[in-house]
Amino acid sequence: GENVEQHPSTLSVQEGDSAVIKCTYSDSASNYFPWYKQELGKGPQLIIDIRSNVGEKKDQRIAVTLNKTAKHFSLHITETQPEDSAVYFCAARGGTGRRALTFGSGTRLQVQP
Amino acid sequence: GAVVSQHPSWVICKSGTSVKIECRSLDFQATTMFWYRQFPKQSLMLMATSNEGSKATYEQGVEKDKFLINHASLTLSTLTVTSAHPEDSSFYICSARDQGDGYTFGSGTRLTVV
Numbered sequence: 502g503e504n505v506e507q508h509p510s511t512l513s514v515q516e517g518d519s520a521v522i523k524c525t526y527s528d529s530a531s532n533y534f535p536w537y538k539q540e541l542g543k544g545p546q547l548i549i550d551i552r553s554n555v556g557e558k559k560d561q562r563i564a565v566t567l568n569k570t571a572k573h574f575s576l577h578i579t580e581t582q583p584e585d586s587a588v589y590f591c592a593a594r595g596g597t598g599r600r601a602l603t604f605g606s607g608t609r610l611q612v613q614p
Numbered sequence: 615g616a617v618v619s620q621h622p623s624w625v626i627c628k629s630g631t632s633v634k635i636e637c638r639s640l641d642f643q644a645t646t647m648f649w650y651r652q653f654p655k656q657s658l659m660l661m662a663t664s665n666e667g668s669k670a671t672y673e674q675g676v677e678k679d680k681f682l683i684n685h686a687s688l689t690l691s692t693l694t695v696t697s698a699h700p701e702d703s704s705f706y707i708c709s710a711r712d713q714g715d716g717y718t719f720g721s722g723t724r725l726t727v728v
Contacts, residue, residue, distance in 0.1 A: 535717065544620070544707050544719040545658070590657065601648050602709075602717055604658045 503528040503595040507605025514581050515613050522589055522608045525573040530596030534567060534574045537590045539607075545590060549576070553596075581612045616642050616712035620720025627698055627727055635693045635723045637708030643688035644710035648717075649681075652705040664691045698727040 504527040514520050526534075532553040537545035551558045551565045551574065558565050564577040578585060588609050592602040617640040627633050637647060645666050650658040662672045662683050670683035680702075682694040691710075695702055708720040 533715070537719075542705075542722070542724065544722045546719070547716065550716060600646060600711065601660050601663055603660070606657045 503531060503593055503603040505591060505593050505603050505605040507591050507608060509608060510606065511609045511611070513611045513613060516581060516583060518581055520576075520578045520581055520585070520610055520612075522576045522591070522610075523573060524575070524591035524593075524605045525571075526593040526603075527572065528593070528595045529569075529572065531593045532596045533594040534565070535592050535602070536563075536565060536576050537592065539588045539590060548589075578610075581610075583612050583614050586610055586612045616710070616714070616716075616718040618644075618708060618710050618718045618720045620708050620723060622723055623721060624724040625726070627725070629699055629727055630697055632694055632696045633698055633725060635695075635706055635708070635725075637691045637693070637710070637720050639689045639710045639712075639718075642710075642713050644691075644712070645688060646711045647685060647691040648709040649683060649691075649693050650707045650709065652707060652722075654705075658707060661693075695725065698725070700727045703727045 507524045535550035538548045539545045549563050562579045567574040588607045590607050591605040619638045621636050647664040649661045652658050661676045662670045664670045664683045664685040666685045672678045685691040703726050707722045709717050712718045
């Protein structure tokens with residue numbers, strides 16, 4: 502089945518700096534790659550997603566890039582703010598019948614004011 | 615956007631009792647729902663996939679007789695933890711495939727078994 506690895510596990514940046522989180526996946530047939538933000542005691546909230554027919558997607562301060570050949574995708578947050586502090590999860594959906602998302606291990610982002 | 619309502623948000627139960635968690639899609643029909651479990655400071659682990667009108671598909675290592683899933687309508691899936699024990703204490707989260715081919719998550723249920 503699909504295996505998703507995520508790095509780093511923790512990331513501390515100064516307010517205004519950029520943050521980058523990287524994920525790799527194992528199933529070359531995977532076709533959907535969302536990123537979620539999870540705050541303590543809450544469910545994951547979708548912040549951006551990308552499909553396998555697109556290489557890059559941007560939404561204001563957040564962007565995601567996908568390299569299908571290398572089977573990795575990355576989340577980029579620019580001009581970080583203290584409210585960006587949370588746990589971020591990448592996920593991938595396999596392309597062969599299995600429709601559930603497989604999650605990475607998570608990255609705890611701390612934005613220092 | 616799509617909204618998934620999950621209840622209760624937290625529950626404390628005695629060891630040996632059963633607990634039911636509900637997950638409702640409020641403004642769309644969800645033919646497929648997913649149930650995840652998340653231990654502290656860990657990732658979401660898929661427990662089972664629930665399809666409306668059919669039996670759930672459980673992941674390897676998840677006891678189907680302990681975690682009963684019912685998806686009797688297009689807007690409601692339930693997870694019942696039977697004969698709960700302290701090791702079942704966790705954060706349970708449901709998710710539904712929405713109309714945009716994305717996934718909407720519930721707010722989670724914190725289960726504590728004492």
